[in-house]
Amino acid sequence: MIPRAVSKNGYAVLNAEDPLVYKMKELVDGRVVCFSMDENNPTIKRRAERGRVSCVYENGYVTILKGKWKVRVEKASNIPLTYGGRAEFMIQNVLAATLACFVHGISIEDIRVGLTTFNAGTAQTPGRLNFIEVGSCTVLMDYAHNPAGFSGLVNFISKLPNKYRTVVINVPGDRRNDDIREMGEIAGNNFDRIVIRAGHYLRGRDASDIAALIQEGINRTGKEPQVRIIPESRDAIQHAIKYARKGELVVTLADIVPDDISHVQEIRDQILKKQQATEV
Known part of the structure; x- marks a missing residue:
């Protein structure tokens, strides 16, 4: 468990909204700091009263708290990783990263510059909210391989304008049966x-x-999405893109991230070549 590895001079950055995560403080030899999407979270308020440092999402801002002192670092919508503030799970990641930097002495200005210049692309954050335009559809690659991560991703894409949605899904074998079924249910x-x-x-x-477990989860919903089982990754991605409707969002829950990126880029380039050939 990672908190056990924190040195006496180090910091464990914990999510105050998850009781099980916050309980990990008991395993930490070093210091504990917390983040939350709610500045009025009871744990955050209690720690603030004790003069402890926290990072919260407050009125649209990433904000550092310490006692009664508060400083806004940057508006979330100005941080590329959050996609205009729509990706809540990315805001959570930003809160944790901001807090880790702050307690290690990095200035607010340097943190602000880092947040506003770091982009979610295949070069800097492979497999994490990577968008690629492929033909007439948009492909979104993300490494969401548990129900919590997949739910966060779905919450994000629900705010996007795409009318139709396809997902290429696989789940690692070490997940519990119920987790795999829940992934299917979310899909x-x-x-x-x-x-x-x-x-x-x-x-x-x-x-x-x-x-079969994914299919069980899908069946629980009572809905009837079109389902195909295509074992090979490239074939599965190619099928999803080939039959995508104009403006469709094709989501791939990344497997081997470099391979998935390569597959999508290869398919994109093939489509571009065909388009260019017809225009000549």
Whole structure:
């Protein structure tokens, strides 16, 4: 468990909104600092009264708190990683990173510059909210491989304008059966088309067993999205893109991140070449 590895001179940055995470403070030899999407979170308020440092999302700003002292670092909508403040799970990541930097002595101005110049692209954050325009659709790659991460991703894409949505889904084999079913349920509730692939990280399971559990989750929803099982990653991604409607959002829950990026870019380039050939 990571908090156990914090040295006596170090800091553990914990999510105050999750009781199980916050309880990890008992395992920390060093110091504990917390973040929250709510400045009125009871844990944050209690720690502020004791003069402890926290980072919160406050009136649209990433804000450092210490006792009664408050300083706004930057407006979330100005931070590229948050996609205009729409990606709440990215705001949480920004809060944690801001806090880690602040307690290690980095100035507010330097933190602000870092936040406003760091972009979520395949070069800087591979596999984390990577958008690529491919033909007439948009591909979004993200490494969301548990129900909490997938729910956060779905919350984000629900704010996007795309009318149609497809997901290429796989789940690592070391997840619990209920977790795998829940991944399928989230997919069934939020996507028109679902492509189930085997994925690389089977971790002792049979790919068909994982696919069956995902299908069970989809069936729980009572909805009838189009479902295809295509084991090979490139074939699964290519199928999703090939049959995408104009303006569709194709989400891939990244498997081997460099490979997925390469597959999508290769398919994009092939489509571009065909378009250019027809224009000559």
